[in-house]
Amino acid sequence: MATQKFPLASMTVGVMLFGVLSCSNNTPSEASTASSVASSTDAQSRATTDAAMTNTNTATATDSNSDNSTKANAQTSSAQDTAQKPAFTTKAIATFDEPWAMTALPTDTDPAPRLLVTEKSGNLFVVDTATGVKHRVAGVPKVAYGGQGGLGDVTLAPDFATTNAIYLSYVEKDANDDKYGAVVIKTTLSDLDTTSPKLTKIRRIWQQVPKISGQGHYSHRLLFSPDGQYLYISSGERQKKTPAQDMNANLGKIVRLNPDGSIPADNPFVKAASNAQANADSANKNKSTTPQSISAQIWTLGHRNVLGMQFDDAGRLWAHEMGPRGGDEFNLIEKGNNYGWPVVSNGRNYSGIDIPDHSTRPDFTAPQTSWTPVISPASMSFYQAGAQKDFPAWQNNMLISGLSSKSLVVVSIPTDENARDAQAKERYRYDMGERIRSVLSVDGMVWVLEDGSDGRLLRLLPE
Numbered sequence: 001m002a003t004q005k006f007p008l009a010s011m012t013v014g015v016m017l018f019g020v021l022s023c024s025n026n027t028p029s030e031a032s033t034a035s036s037v038a039s040s041t042d043a044q045s046r047a048t049t050d051a052a053m054t055n056t057n058t059a060t061a062t063d064s065n066s067d068n069s070t071k072a073n074a075q076t077s078s079a080q081d082t083a084q085k086p087a088f089t090t091k092a093i094a095t096f097d098e099p100w101a102m103t104a105l106p107t108d109t110d111p112a113p114r115l116l117v118t119e120k121s122g123n124l125f126v127v128d129t130a131t132g133v134k135h136r137v138a139g140v141p142k143v144a145y146g147g148q149g150g151l152g153d154v155t156l157a158p159d160f161a162t163t164n165a166i167y168l169s170y171v172e173k174d175a176n177d178d179k180y181g182a183v184v185i186k187t188t189l190s191d192l193d194t195t196s197p198k199l200t201k202i203r204r205i206w207q208q209v210p211k212i213s214g215q216g217h218y219s220h221r222l223l224f225s226p227d228g229q230y231l232y233i234s235s236g237e238r239q240k241k242t243p244a245q246d247m248n249a250n251l252g253k254i255v256r257l258n259p260d261g262s263i264p265a266d267n268p269f270v271k272a273a274s275n276a277q278a279n280a281d282s283a284n285k286n287k288s289t290t291p292q293s294i295s296a297q298i299w300t301l302g303h304r305n306v307l308g309m310q311f312d313d314a315g316r317l318w319a320h321e322m323g324p325r326g327g328d329e330f331n332l333i334e335k336g337n338n339y340g341w342p343v344v345s346n347g348r349n350y351s352g353i354d355i356p357d358h359s360t361r362p363d364f365t366a367p368q369t370s371w372t373p374v375i376s377p378a379s380m381s382f383y384q385a386g387a388q389k390d391f392p393a394w395q396n397n398m399l400i401s402g403l404s405s406k407s408l409v410v411v412s413i414p415t416d417e418n419a420r421d422a423q424a425k426e427r428y429r430y431d432m433g434e435r436i437r438s439v440l441s442v443d444g445m446v447w448v449l450e451d452g453s454d455g456r457l458l459r460l461l462p463e
């Protein structure tokens with residue numbers, strides 16, 4: 001088992017670079033170097049089909065200097081926080097080919113849980129974090145692997161302990177044309193304690209509407225509310241921008257469903273949807289219910305690519321999303337709100353054309369913090385020390401895995417749930433040396449998954 005060390009000195013490099021970028025207009029060479037690294041990797045991962053990715057270096061250097069007044073606050077770590085920054089080593093547990101997501105199986109007394117890990121190409125594994133032994137789960141449906149898509153997220157049903165039910169998201173291709181969309185299934189994880197586990201009783205409960213050409217921005221993150229009553233699904237805008245404001249599409253939205261896929265009666269647009277349906281019925285007797293039932297699914301709108309959602313201990317829902325060139329966001333998700341994409345963003349288009357900042361449109365909900373240059377947030381986990389208490393300094397913080405930033409980002413959230421002006425902010429980040437696809441904290445322990453082929457599952461061990 002390889003052990004890699006992260007000395008405290010190197011961990012502060014990222015923070016120092018951001019200090020340079022956000023606080024000074026007079027160091028173009030430093031700013032240009034740092035931002036070109038960030039933007040080129042970001043461009044590779046985010047917009048493989050975006051034709052306007054050339055000349056990102058010079059444009060991004062301008063971008064990083066253009067509106068630093070709004071960015072400095074988000075990216076300044078206090079001296080106090082840095083002093084409390086715990087160091088860790090990493091221990092490699094297992095290796096995967098393009099891993100995408102992970103979740104923990106319940107444990108009784110053994111402190112090392114088994115994890116479920118997905119690979120984009122369509123594999124699902126049960127891995128024992130104590131031994132690194134993994135078993136492939138049979139029966140995963142065929143996925144449309146390519147671009148940013150394939151097999152996506154995995155989460156346990158709230159009643160997993162008695163049903164062994166899990167939820168999976170993945171991308172499917174329309175049989176008749178080159179259009180793609182994410183779907184969510186509920187299935188039973190059978191024979192879990194054998195060497196040949198398998199999925200049984202597969203039921204489709206949701207899909208992206210409409211299917212669209214291209215293979216980016218599926219999002220398809222799954223999260224249950226703490227009480228187990230509701231399933232939240234992040235649904236990306238498929239790199240088409242406008243669906244995020246279209247109430248007849250569930251793209252660019254966070255949707256909220258009952259565990260069986262039906263629509264909760266208290267969703268914010270249910271009444272408007274039923275009124276619209278009544279009008280449509282009386283107008284032409286058209287029995288098509290698709291547009292109205294779509295809008296009834298929606299919890300929030302105006303999102304771009306939400307790859308991380310988490311509840312905190314006060315029951316607040318938080319989500320991060322990737323901005324375009326600049327403007328990654330960390331948002332407090334509240335019922336019925338519109339988060340502005342693509343009308344506003346603190347970033348700009350890959351073409352270099354600016355997008356009005358959030359501050360120009362107070363009618364949209366602004367992020368609590370945003371990142372320029374981007375961190376490329378790919379997943380999020382809420383840290384609570386639990387029984388293991390590996391990192392007490394991170395208590396009640398959100399841990400975010402970064403792709404282009406190759407980092408683990410620690411974000412503090414406001415402790416007073418009623419303090420509307422209290423803002424989440426980055427405390428500090430760790431340079432991980434590789435693109436980090438996923439982060440998971442369980443009972444005070446933390447694992448991360450590296451991105452790409454030969455992506456390692458690493459346990460973080462406090463020094």
Ligand SMILES: [Ca+2]
Binds near residue numbers: 302329339366367
């Ligand atoms: Ca926004």
